[in-house]
Amino acid sequence: MVGTGGISRTTAGDLHQTENLDLVAVASRTIDNAAEFAAEFEVPRAYGDYDALFDDDDVDVVYIGTPIATHADLARRALLAGKHVLVEKAFTTTAAEARSLAALAAERGRFLMEAMWMRFNPAFRRMLDEVSAGAIGDVRTVQAGFGIPFPPSWNIWRPELGGGALLDMGVYPLTLAHLMLGPPEIIRATGELRRDGLDVTASVFLRYGEGRFAQALTSLAGFVNPVATVGGTEGFIAFDQPFMSADSFRVETPPDGEPRTVTVPLEGAGYVPMFRAVGEAIAEGRLEHPWRPLAETIAVLETMDEVRRQLTGDPRRRGRG
Template identity: 40%
Template sequence: MPNKLRWGVVATGGIADVVTGDLRLLPDVEVLAVSSRALPKAESFAAKHEIPRAYGDYTDLLADPDVDVVYVATPHAQHHAVTRAALEAGKHVLCEKPATLTLPDLHDVVDLARESGLFFMEAIWTRFNPLIVRLGELVAAGEIGDVRSIHADFGFTLEHDPAHRLWAKTLGGGSLFDLGIYPVSFAHLLLGEPATVAAHGSMVDGVDAEIGMLLGYPDGAHALLGSSLVSPLKSGAVVYGTKGLVELPEAVFNPSRIIVNGVEHRHEQEGAGYVPQLREVVNRVLAGDVESPSMPHAESLAILRTLTRAAEQVGLTYADVAV
């Protein structure tokens, strides 16, 4: 293993731009290569981030023997194919959420990673936010008693455009898998996988424009969650316990402050907020691990099971999406 982990970035969209900026803040990382379907875009991205190698196809990046870790930032529908190809090429993988759109595809890449002894993680950066980590510790310590109810949502208004990735089914669009995954992941963090899932929403062009979910647990605890592309949800969260509550006034996916029983906790964000997640990948790869205990394979599978159960109830499926 070299002194610095050499990363390759697949895709040059907005999330790739921000995450690559944070990658360059880590001292033990070199962003070595980037790929795009259009070589000029890869070259422009490379120039912006001082990346020495630009490729016009991700297969060329995966063939580069000097790349150790691949960050997959393509539209959702391409995640499985690119991740599988990267693992087959002997690369460790950090894949943007959702790691895949279907459970068979996620089982496929998890099994391949484990068989190959390669690190694979779904990039749910919320799990590494210091305040979310602290919240989990406080809840585990009984600071608010037993968790009885979680309210969380994430949504905004986005003008309908069939070509936009969030409205295009062929790209894995819809609110649930792009936005709703954050409230669902948050509920899983504190209550685990639900026993029951009830969902209601509206569909446009084969994808969900909005969805509301009620996750039920055997002891009566529950989570009320929502995501939307047609209304500006507060995008925060409240966790109610038997001895108090935790409030996330904004950004359930990346809070800058939380209020625990009236006491405010803050943290200074590193970069754009992705640094803790990226540092975890580096540490786990260097340690020879195939997964992170903070975002293990089993958790990705559990979250996708919940998303799938909700999706089925509003008529959302990606099984027919061809990459």
């Protein structure tokens, strides 16, 4: 585990619960933080230097839970040291960085994946099964959002660390859109940038032809309810809870069908199924997981590149803050 911040504290317990992985070491930029984290979360070894962990022969897989702008370089160093790598979302700040990491992992024969835990959640997988089985007909629409006004001291407000609403939170609605409808034909984005270029809000419309579209909203200025709806020709599926970590959803087929609620519990804090899947894929000698292939991560990053290009291109969208 690399980094001792918020996500590492959230996922350490789930790593302990994952029966095919052992949490053997943690690395921080300071040995004091690493030692404190190791004591609190019962991690056998603590390093005050990320490269020391990459050089540990007992470590097979590195989980990178640091700010987004640091992901590409740390993942590259871990791959060069011969490790398999799981990288927190958003995988990198640009699609170009992701393509270069994907090429390196393939060249070195190492597993590489974005930690898109939503895709592995049991309720989310059941939703995909329902859609494949035709529960709502052909998918035509996706509507999803996620926004939290995090305190100004948080790293999400620091552009040099890969902050901004889009990469950190917008990645979820856009990943849902890509999973249900694929890469869009047309992208239209509007939103507000801070004077230093940090994206504070984004409203994204993706068009696919044949009446299909997705709408994704994100904001650091205020809450955006993290619910989602997938609409089809015969009905719709609604996540009334945060869709990335939901344990249930509703299937509606108006006008005659009775609404049906499907419930599938989370495991641990929600990350166990993803960690288990990573362990299984590596044990099977796979270099990617079929549920989160690098091509899909790269496609979402291409959409986010274009969204930020459109936001940056219009000076009227710059705020005063």
